[in-house]
Amino acid sequence: MSDILKKLQPIFQDIFEDDDLLITAESNADSVEGWDSLAHIMLIFAIEQEFEIKFALGELEAMKNVGDMVELMQKKLS
Template identity: 50%
Template sequence: MQKSQIYSELNAIFCDLFDDDDIKLKPETSAEDVEGWDSLAHINLIVAIEQKFKIKFKTAEIESLHNVGHLVDVIYSKLN
């Protein structure tokens, strides 16, 4: 799977989870950029991503995420 496909899938997850069809993810997008992205939403987001991509994140990976670009890199590394 290409990174562009991962962004597309992630964007759909974000739009659904945050009930906002106007979300357009970029590599630099972070929690400060998305209304409602708090700690509980973060957990729900991680679970949704793990289910969609059939992967599992390690705690250290989750704690090290700074933005969507880094998230995509981690997902990409797990899929390839």
């Protein structure tokens, strides 16, 4: 598990109010219970705050799973 993915874990657990939630690179809105449009907005906001980054609308639309998110975050943080 990448460092970014490890750091995302508690954010996902907080947003989805599930301490047992385990995310992987393959996790997506279809595989995580409660991941709807509102949860997605809250998730992106929390990630932007925690990592001090900003996602462009086009970047958000291109994300298909957590792995895509981590890859984009790695680029922004390097």
